[in-house]
Amino acid sequence: MKINSEDCKILDNIKMSEDGYVITLKTVKFKDKFSPGNFLQLRCSEENTVLRRPFSILEETDGHIKLYFKVVGRGTRRLSNRKSGETVNIIAPLGNSFTVLAKKRVLLIGGGCGISPLLNLSFFLSKKQSIVDALFGFRNEQDYPKMIVENRKRELNNLWITLDETNKKEYNEGTTIDYLKKINIDMYDAFYCCGPVKMMEKLSDILKGKWAQVSLEARMGCGIGICYGCSIKTTTGSRRVCSDGPVFNLNEVIWDEF
Amino acid sequence: MNFDYKTELKKIATLNSPIIISSGTFGTSGAYLDLIKNQNIGAVVTKTITLEAKSGNPQPRIFEGKNFIVNSIGLENNGVYDFVINFDKNYKNIPFPIIVSISGNDESEYVKIIKKINELNSPVAVELNLSCPNVDSEGLASAMNLKSFGKTVFNCSQVSKFPIITKLSPFQCINTMYAETAEKNGTTAISLINTVPAMVIDTENMSPFLGNTVGGMSGPAIKPIALKMVHEIYKSVTVPIIGMGGISNYRDALDFLMVGATAVSIGTMNLVDPELPNKILKNIDNFLTKKNIHDFDELKKRFQKNL
Numbered sequence: 353m354k355i356n357s358e359d360c361k362i363l364d365n366i367k368m369s370e371d372g373y374v375i376t377l378k379t380v381k382f383k384d385k386f387s388p389g390n391f392l393q394l395r396c397s398e399e400n401t402v403l404r405r406p407f408s409i410l411e412e413t414d415g416h417i418k419l420y421f422k423v424v425g426r427g428t429r430r431l432s433n434r435k436s437g438e439t440v441n442i443i444a445p446l447g448n449s450f451t452v453l454a455k456k457r458v459l460l461i462g463g464g465c466g467i468s469p470l471l472n473l474s475f476f477l478s479k480k481q482s483i484v485d486a487l488f489g490f491r492n493e494q495d496y497p498k499m500i501v502e503n504r505k506r507e508l509n510n511l512w513i514t515l516d517e518t519n520k521k522e523y524n525e526g527t528t529i530d531y532l533k534k535i536n537i538d539m540y541d542a543f544y545c546c547g548p549v550k551m552m553e554k555l556s557d558i559l560k561g562k563w564a565q566v567s568l569e570a571r572m573g574c575g576i577g578i579c580y581g582c583s584i585k586t587t588t589g590s591r592r593v594c595s596d597g598p599v600f601n602l603n604e605v606i607w608d609e610f
Numbered sequence: 611m612n613f614d615y616k617t618e619l620k621k622i623a624t625l626n627s628p629i630i631i632s633s634g635t636f637g638t639s640g641a642y643l644d645l646i647k648n649q650n651i652g653a654v655v656t657k658t659i660t661l662e663a664k665s666g667n668p669q670p671r672i673f674e675g676k677n678f679i680v681n682s683i684g685l686e687n688n689g690v691y692d693f694v695i696n697f698d699k700n701y702k703n704i705p706f707p708i709i710v711s712i713s714g715n716d717e718s719e720y721v722k723i724i725k726k727i728n729e730l731n732s733p734v735a736v737e738l739n740l741s742c743p744n745v746d747s748e749g750l751a752s753a754m755n756l757k758s759f760g761k762t763v764f765n766c767s768q769v770s771k772f773p774i775i776t777k778l779s780p781f782q783c784i785n786t787m788y789a790e791t792a793e794k795n796g797t798t799a800i801s802l803i804n805t806v807p808a809m810v811i812d813t814e815n816m817s818p819f820l821g822n823t824v825g826g827m828s829g830p831a832i833k834p835i836a837l838k839m840v841h842e843i844y845k846s847v848t849v850p851i852i853g854m855g856g857i858s859n860y861r862d863a864l865d866f867l868m869v870g871a872t873a874v875s876i877g878t879m880n881l882v883d884p885e886l887p888n889k890i891l892k893n894i895d896n897f898l899t900k901k902n903i904h905d906f907d908e909l910k911k912r913f914q915k916n917l
């Protein structure tokens with residue numbers, strides 16, 4: 353679908369973790385129009401911010417778009433205060449999408465709000481009869497949006513949660529990178545990753561030579577491919593995260609500029 | 611719409627509307643054509659094209675402040691040869707007149723680029739970006755020298771089969787000398803202002819924020835600076851002025867038209883709201899009706915009387 357805009361009514365905006373929210377937007381135009389990995393550009397406010405903010409799609413069903421966002425600055429703080437009944441303007445659908453492999457054994461590796469596009473993807477993967485394991489990492493229990501993840505457990509074969517600090521048995525202490533060393537990665541056909549840049553860079557070392565896709569974040573001007581604000585270096589030259597990405601092959605990203 | 615927004619830019623073209631989309635903030639539009647095709651846009655300016663390809667500056671390239679941004683894209687583009695080869699493919703669907711923006715490292719480079727652009731048929735003008743703060747000092751240095759600035763405008767006007775628009779940096783608008791020199795050397799119109807050279811620091815980490823250390827500031831915060839410059843240059847030249855800097859609503863557009871701009875241009879805010887042109891025109895329509903003003907000449911006169 354071509355890029356378009358819509359004023360969307362906020363259906364609800366619910367706190368899910370210490371600084372994480374799930375906001376639900378009503379859409380008519382973009383019903384069934386998102387592929388896994390797509391994102392949108394949302395105008396958090398017309399007064400407090402200049403640019404739009406990019407967010408991945410957590411889910412879109414029956415014209416209800418769900419986004420999982422964390423409060424990190426001016427725009428997301430404003431968004432967390434928006435109430436149901438108000439409207440926000442979005443531009444969508446943006447970016448390319450993950451390759452949805454059929455009948456494979458795959459591992460999702462996510463950190464923080466990076467779990468959002470991966471959970472969206474898990475739905476499409478399981479529809480294509482791939483077996484999906486997930487390894488998700490958070491800072492601590494307060495940071496872990498348990499409800500969101502548990503909601504999607506049906507689609508997940510194994511789910512491992514790591515917390516930087518924890519003494520509870522149901523979690524694993526440490527980072528996703530630490531935990532990955534305990535998993536036999538050779539049993540997977542494919543890996544899908546999204547999370548903080550440092551984590552993605554480490555993954556690119558560990559998963560060298562494997563089939564792996566990563567969804568990247570970059571500071572964006574437009575999000576629709578016109579300003580070159582989000583260009584990064586890849587082995588195939590300069591590419592725009594917003595329109596050539598956000599999904600790239602993990603081994604094509606050159607990390608030294610991040 | 612109650613008014614005729616046709617805008618005559620001397621021999622460049624008669625535009626359907628006084629609203630232009632600025633260089634570096636339009637793109638090639640293939641992707642977002644659905645958003646803009648029904649906008650009443652007078653013309654669009656391409657991203658600045660250089661002679662050779664440029665890969666642009668390191669990340670991060672964009673900082674956002676409260677009501678401004680600072681960018682250091684670094685004129686990322688594939689060079690003029692690639693631009694000409696792919697022009698039809700990239701621009702044929704665009705239903706607006708196209709102005710090609712170019713920048714060179716020295717006088718001779720500008721002429722080389724113009725000769726290549728001359729192979730095209732559809733652009734309505736060439737805009738000389740003599741001001742971009744994101745190319746290294748060479749570009750700006752040659753353009754900061756009044757004599758070589760004048761010579762560049764003269765040579766381009768002579769060689770180009772398209773009318774020339776000279777785009778000024780705010781540093782070239784401190785007084786009216788550059789604008790007057792551009793007029794004397796054959797420019798058909800003047801556009802101003804380009805971004806304001808600027809710098810942002812990541813205080814916590816004690817390091818520059820932008821990958822390129824320095825960049826150019828744009829967005830709502832720079833409007834008063836730009837207005838003052840258009841106001842002064844309007845009094846000293848007769849060529850049409852395209853005013854820009856921080857336009858985000860109809861009042862901003864009206865302000866530029868009052869102080870002397872013939873057309874206005876939207877930069878940063880096109881990245882945020884590509885549907886802004888029609889919103890602006892609708893509100894201008896209401897404003898003119900309410901004030902019983904019939905056209906922009908009358909608007910200008912009403913303002914100039916209050917000076």
Ligand SMILES: Cc1cc2nc3c(=O)[nH]c(=O)nc-3n(C[C@H](O)[C@H](O)[C@H](O)COP(=O)(O)OP(=O)(O)OC[C@H]3O[C@@H](n4cnc5c(N)ncnc54)[C@H](O)[C@@H]3O)c2cc1C
Binds near residue numbers: 572
């Ligand atoms: C493709 C993509 C998908 C994303 N998906 C999600 C998501 O699903 N959930 C979520 O919580 N966050 C997501 N992000 C990150 C989110 O866009 C930023 O957290 C948000 O822009 C911060 O805005 P702010 O005003 O609160 O922060 P501030 O720090 O005040 O923002 C200042 C400026 O920096 C930019 N910025 C700051 N952090 C980031 C970042 N990490 N990535 C890109 N730009 C940034 C902002 O857009 C703004 O222009 C995504 C980013 C990208 C590029």
Ligand SMILES: Cc1cc2nc3c(=O)[nH]c(=O)nc-3n(C[C@H](O)[C@H](O)[C@H](O)COP(=O)(O)O)c2cc1C
Binds near residue numbers: 579681685742856877
């Ligand atoms: C992301 C970005 C890229 C730009 N690239 C160019 C460019 O390539 N050439 C140019 O002449 N001006 C460029 N500009 C400057 C704009 O055309 C305009 O002069 C300036 O931003 C002021 O207007 P604004 O405040 O409405 O953005 C760029 C501005 C931005 C924000």
Ligand code: FES
Binds near residue numbers: 571573576
């Ligand atoms: S953010 Fe503008 S090109 Fe990607």
